[in-house]
Amino acid sequence: MKEPIRGSGYISFFWHIANIREVGISVFIIILIAVVSIRSPYFFRVENLRDILLDIAVLAIVATGQTMVILTRNIDLSVGSGLALSGMIVGMSVSSNWSISPLLALLMGMGLGIILGSFNGVVVTKGHVPPIIATLGTLSIYRGLVFAVSGGAWVDAAEMPESFKLLSRNTVLGIPNLVLFAASVIIISYYFLNHTRTGREIYAVGSNPGAARVAGIPVDRIVFLVYVLSGMLFGMGGVLWVSRYASAQSDSAMGFELQTVAAAVVGGVNIFGGSGTIAGVLLGSFLLGIITNALNLVRISPFWKLAMQGLVIILAVVFYTAISRRLQQTLIVRRVS
């Protein structure tokens, strides 16, 4: 006898909940917050929450692009270098020509990012270079170019017009612009991935590229598109980064690519493509941000940050794998019985 796939009772309810990976990480975040707020009541102060949001805004923006790339079974390791390169070029332009409006600077950064992302996309789709190698190469190339265009010099706060620095620092109704930018990126990406045809095709390509191709989805074009989008977002992140820290350096955002991958993976995005949500990435970014913040509040040396992040990545992956294995097991049991 075949049982209906959807059983009733609390067990099926439990599996339904466990199936939502975001629940696991949310529980983890809540526990973390509880522990930290007991140790330091300052945690829930508005200023602190604002600091956390400001700290993770750029990460969330770039990690969203990274997620789209990972969803298609690819990876973009060039985001840190690309961010630094677009930030540096925009920073230098703004410092040499103060009349450039902040909005134009932002668009410039996004445009530069699109160019860098397209290069990644072309090398991967037309050159058939494996994505890890292609973006490992551009990671070096873009980082070197930052140095080449700047000659190793910095752009510092005094060289930037106030209006440019306000691009990230201004507030609307008490909410910092930076947070608003991140929120709009996340909302638009959510809509794009879940409610548009192209968005669903991104998932399809990652789930099964062969089947997607047979179904008439232009796989190469989708892969190219996600690299362009990732480029656009790291370009945007670059401008906001320079605006927020009021400096552009040739070693800005070194190692940022691994943080974005970590945010995605901790947020439950499958590194082999096909599954993962924007909500998850947001939670992943939050978790990484809260860890950094908590270390400061509880006065643990900031040198612990990296070790903690590494530990969280491993724990998260072990946790998700355990869940998905048990889930598969129950599905098999149901099918057999």
Place this chain on the structure above:
Amino acid sequence: MTSKTRILQKLFSPATLFLHWEWLLVLLLIVTAAINTTLSPYFLNMRNLVDMTFNFMEKSLIALPMTFIIISGNIDLSVASNLAMSTILMSTSFQAGLNIWLATLLGLAIGALGGLINGLFITKVKLPSLIVTLGTYALYRGVAFVILGDRAVTGFPSRFTYLGYGYVGPVTVPLVIFAILAILFGFSLHRTTFGRFIYAIGSNEETCRYTGIAVDRIKIILFTLSGLVSALAGIILTARIGSARPNIALGFELDVITAVLLGGVSIFGGEGTMHGVILALFLIGMTRYGMGLRNVPGQIQIIVIGSLLIVAILLPQLLRRLSLRVRI
């Protein structure tokens, strides 16, 4: 008809054009050496050629087990972090009064342990190596920072620093160590069943399991080996520069992986040779050295290395497509 196509295919295949990937590397190596000679008349000086190798022997050592790992279809992003962790533990225990050779042994043991942990996560918890080593990439480097913060350990005795910049006859100690290990690794990859198993795992892991190859045990050995050699590279690096900081060897993993892939090892596993990788290591080392002769800053050098990596993969693809067009 088919035989004719096959002949044409063979005639114009990249394999025939360059005989082997390795020959292309040899060609590039000769070109680089020629350019370097025009840049400096002292380049081909024996002493100079030997001294040149100082700069990339640590990376070269790590590339040996990395070749094994990539051929087996895996990757190890944690090598440089593992190097930092083991080196920092070695240095701090030396600073605390431990005998320098015991400290060195401790460092090697820590490195091997780091690798073993990677291997266990990958085989027992069945996680992808990319993710596990991404996690330990942060974790191991983090441990180094937790232990030493922003301080540095210096004041190593000269019998220890000899490992880094000493000479055995006309040859440097790191080069001797590399040569011995390269022969050992090359031999076990190309002349032993263990080596064949590595290729087999990289080609098709599932089949290997059904064939009865101890896939998990081999993977654990590979990652432990990678940790051990990373620690050894860390010891040589510390001995050479005379100080140990937590940010030691930052970004080495990318250089090492670049060299291995440039050496013709397939990122998908199952393909590649040890001599290809060794040629690539010397090619990159010599290219960097030549750029150094022209006072090209390191940050610009990475543009060339990055382009080299992409071109190295693009070129055979383009040639293959070109040969297809000629056939039609």
